[in-house]
Amino acid sequence: MTVTTERAYHHGDLRRAILTAALDVIAADGPTALSLRDLARRAGVSHAAPAHHFKDRAGLLTAIAAEGHGLLAAALGEAESLRDLGVQYVRFAAAYPAHFQVMFRPELLRPDDQELAAARERTRNQLHTAVTGRGADQATAVMAAWSMAHGFATLLLSRNLDGLLDGRDPEQAFLALTNELFQSAANPATG
Amino acid sequence: MTVTTERAYHHGDLRRAILTAALDVIAADGPTALSLRDLARRAGVSHAAPAHHFKDRAGLLTAIAAEGHGLLAAALGEAESLRDLGVQYVRFAAAYPAHFQVMFRPELLRPDDQELAAARERTRNQLHTAVTGRGADQATAVMAAWSMAHGFATLLLSRNLDGLLDGRDPEQAFLALTNELFQSAANPATG
DNA sequence: GGGTGAACTTGTCAATGCCTAGATTGCGCG
DNA sequence: CGCGCAATCTAGGCATTGACAAGTTCACCC
Numbered sequence: 001m002t003v004t005t006e007r008a009y010h011h012g013d014l015r016r017a018i019l020t021a022a023l024d025v026i027a028a029d030g031p032t033a034l035s036l037r038d039l040a041r042r043a044g045v046s047h048a049a050p051a052h053h054f055k056d057r058a059g060l061l062t063a064i065a066a067e068g069h070g071l072l073a074a075a076l077g078e079a080e081s082l083r084d085l086g087v088q089y090v091r092f093a094a095a096y097p098a099h100f101q102v103m104f105r106p107e108l109l110r111p112d113d114q115e116l117a118a119a120r121e122r123t124r125n126q127l128h129t130a131v132t133g134r135g136a137d138q139a140t141a142v143m144a145a146w147s148m149a150h151g152f153a154t155l156l157l158s159r160n161l162d163g164l165l166d167g168r169d170p171e172q173a174f175l176a177l178t179n180e181l182f183q184s185a186a187n188p189a190t191g
Numbered sequence: 192m193t194v195t196t197e198r199a200y201h202h203g204d205l206r207r208a209i210l211t212a213a214l215d216v217i218a219a220d221g222p223t224a225l226s227l228r229d230l231a232r233r234a235g236v237s238h239a240a241p242a243h244h245f246k247d248r249a250g251l252l253t254a255i256a257a258e259g260h261g262l263l264a265a266a267l268g269e270a271e272s273l274r275d276l277g278v279q280y281v282r283f284a285a286a287y288p289a290h291f292q293v294m295f296r297p298e299l300l301r302p303d304d305q306e307l308a309a310a311r312e313r314t315r316n317q318l319h320t321a322v323t324g325r326g327a328d329q330a331t332a333v334m335a336a337w338s339m340a341h342g343f344a345t346l347l348l349s350r351n352l353d354g355l356l357d358g359r360d361p362e363q364a365f366l367a368l369t370n371e372l373f374q375s376a377a378n379p380a381t382g
Numbered sequence: 383g384g385g386t387g388a389a390c391t392t393g394t395c396a397a398t399g400c401c402t403a404g405a406t407t408g409c410g411c412g
Numbered sequence: 413c414g415c416g417c418a419a420t421c422t423a424g425g426c427a428t429t430g431a432c433a434a435g436t437t438c439a440c441c442c
Contacts, residue, residue, distance in 0.1 A: 177331055180335050
């Protein structure tokens with residue numbers, strides 16, 4: 001898996017080097033700040049080298065999104081309860097912020113990429129199976145769980161929860177959040 | 192308010208013209224696709240004219256974000272229940288997709304803009320007052336409601352709910368979603 | 383009718399994405 | 413061993429963009 005040989009002409013593992021550099025940039029300043037030429041400079045190769053591995057900008061981001069969906073699907077697969085599913089989702093977003101920021105932005109990605117479609121399908125399946133057997137219809141239950149986790153993760157990464165969390169661990173806060181929701185449901189004050 | 196005079200040199204209402212053009216572009220292809228020179232062309236002015244009104248790209252997006260927070264705060268102010276608050280939130284995202292896509296992306300905005308900070312504060316206040324008086328602590332309740340609405344709105348705009356909605360009205364689906372959540376809370380199968 | 387400042391233009395520069403053509407390397411195959 | 417071949421990377425160029433600087437037009441006011 002880990003090829004770290006340094007060669008003169010051939011980089012050895014340029015594809016992975018560019019990916020990790022891209023993840024650094026995205027995690028720091030978002031996908032907009034990403035420049036293929038900058039990534040090439042960081043890897044010590046010519047400005048057109050990345051194009052060989054990813055074709056273009058959308059290709060690179062699509063590869064990242066596909067990798068992200070693979071990781072997310074694996075993480076969700078380890079959840080043992082519905083609430084745990086949400087925690088895993090939030091944990092993934094916090095652990096892989098760059099992947100997460102790219103995965104749900106169709107305008108940045110190749111619309112017809114096979115690998116991405118397959119990986120995205122795996123994530124969807126994990127969501128669906130974890131929600132199976134709840135009341136009402138399946139689609140609504142999936143949307144409820146997904147919206148909750150995705151909203152929290154998104155607001156967390158965009159630093160919109162800083163004032164509300166003030167220091168608390170995000171995962172703990174998310175757990176408390178679901179508890180709160182369930183309690184207020186048992187005793188709805190406003191309807 | 193509506194100045195529609197066509198003059199030779201001075202555009203008349205270039206600021207608004209650029210804003211609406213920008214909203215069109217963003218709604219169609221996201222903030223990344225936005226080009227100041229393209230907006231200038233659409234308005235029939237020189238390529239540097241927008242800079243006079245917005246300084247730079249971040250200035251334009253900041254103005255849009257501030258306007259969006261003003262509109263959102265107003266919409267939330269009309270909510271008469273907690274659930275209605277969520278519906279208003281989702282409705283706003285659907286009605287003003289361009290504003291919504293910019294409002295929660297700090298990396299695209301001026302961090303120290305006064306007008307934006309004030310408008311954002313108004314939105315926050317609406318969220319807090321609407322959630323006041325619920326059980327547990329205030330911050331957790333706000334995060335719960337906000338995550339739910341924001342997650343649904345975000346997934347909706349990024350077309351990630353297409354398969355799950357399949358034709359249904361998003362607002363109706365969101366209402367059903369909250370119902371589902373409250374019901375499953377009363378009868379938690381997986382906990 | 384002259385000054386003042388806002389609104390806009392023109393010109394320029396560095397950086398970027400993408401394309402094309404060419405160079406280098408490693409590898410299979412005889 | 414060596415020959416071809418494909419994968420990998422380089423070099424150069426073009427159109428577009430954001431940002432900046434300096435100049436121009438115009439409305440307004442005394």
